Amino acid sequence: MSCRNCTPASGAKPPLRCPECGAVFKGDLVATLRPPFDPLGRYRAAVLAVVAVIALLAVWQFARGGIMAALPLVQVLIFGAFVALIRTVFQLSPVRVYEHGIELDIPRSINKSVYLPWSQVDRYEIDAHRLRYTWRPEGLIVLRDGRDPARWPYLYFPRALRITDPRIAERLRALLPATT
Numbered sequence: 001m002s003c004r005n006c007t008p009a010s011g012a013k014p015p016l017r018c019p020e021c022g023a024v025f026k027g028d029l030v031a032t033l034r035p036p037f038d039p040l041g042r043y044r045a046a047v048l049a050v051v052a053v054i055a056l057l058a059v060w061q062f063a064r065g066g067i068m069a070a071l072p073l074v075q076v077l078i079f080g081a082f083v084a085l086i087r088t089v090f091q092l093s094p095v096r097v098y099e100h101g102i103e104l105d106i107p108r109s110i111n112k113s114v115y116l117p118w119s120q121v122d123r124y125e126i127d128a129h130r131l132r133y134t135w136r137p138e139g140l141i142v143l144r145d146g147r148d149p150a151r152w153p154y155l156y157f158p159r160a161l162r163i164t165d166p167r168i169a170e171r172l173r174a175l176l177p178a179t180t
Contacts, residue, residue, distance in 0.1 A: 024115060024143060027099025030175065031168045035091050035158035036130065040084065051080060090156040097161070097168075099175060103143075104157060114157055115141045124176055126169055132160045 040047045054073050061070035089107055096103045101117040120139030125132045140157055163169045 024117075024141065025100055026103065026115070027101075030097045030099060030171055031165075032094050032096050033131075033161040033163065033168075034094055036160050036162050037088075037091055047080075051077065087156065091158070095158060095161055097172070102161075106142075111145050113143050115143050116157065117141070118175065118177055121177065126163070126173055126176075128166070128169070129163050130160050131163055131169075131172055134159065 038044075054076055058070045058073035058077070061067075061073065093104060093107055101115055101120075103113050103115045106112045106114060116135055116139060120135050122134045122136050122139075124134075163172070
C-alpha cells in the first residue's frame with residue numbers, strides 16, 4: 001500500500017499515484033491469471049471467410065498456371081499468419097491482479113508494463129470462469145519499472161481473464177466497484 005519512497009496516511013485509501021514521487025499504488029497481489037486463448041478474437045467468422053477467399057483465389061491462380069499472380073495472395077496469407085502469431089504471444093502473457101487494478105507486462109519490453117486501475121473499469125461481468133470488462137478511454141497507464149508512469153502507445157490489453165478458482169472470483173467481486 002506504500003511506494004518505495006513514501007507512505008500514505010494510515011487508515012486512508014491511497015490515491016492512484018503518490019503525491020510525492022508519482023509512483024502508482026497497486027495494493028497486494030490477489031492472483032496471476034491468463035486471458036482466454038482465442039487468437040482470432042471476436043471477428044473469427046470474418047477472418048476465416050477472408051482467409052478462405054484468399055486461399056481459394058491463390059489456388060485458382062496457381063491451377064491456371066499463374067504462379068506469379070498467386071504470389072501476392074500467398075504473401076497476404078503469410079502476413080495474416082504473422083499478425084495472428086503476434087496476437088497469440090500477447091494472449092499467453094500472464095496478467096497480475098492487484099487490489100487496485102490489473103497489470104500486464106509488455107512483451108518484448110524489458111521494463112514496461114500496462115496497468116488498469118479498477119477506477120477506470122467501465123463495465124464488468126463475472127461468471128463462473130471468466131471476468132469480462134471494458135475500460136474508459138485513456139484508462140490504461142503504461143508504467144516504467146512497474147511503478148513510474150511513462151508515455152507509450154499500447155494495444156492488445158486483454159478484455160477478459162480466465163478464473164480457475166472460485167475463491168478468486170469471490171475476491172474479485174469484493175474488489176471491483178459496485179456499479180456496473
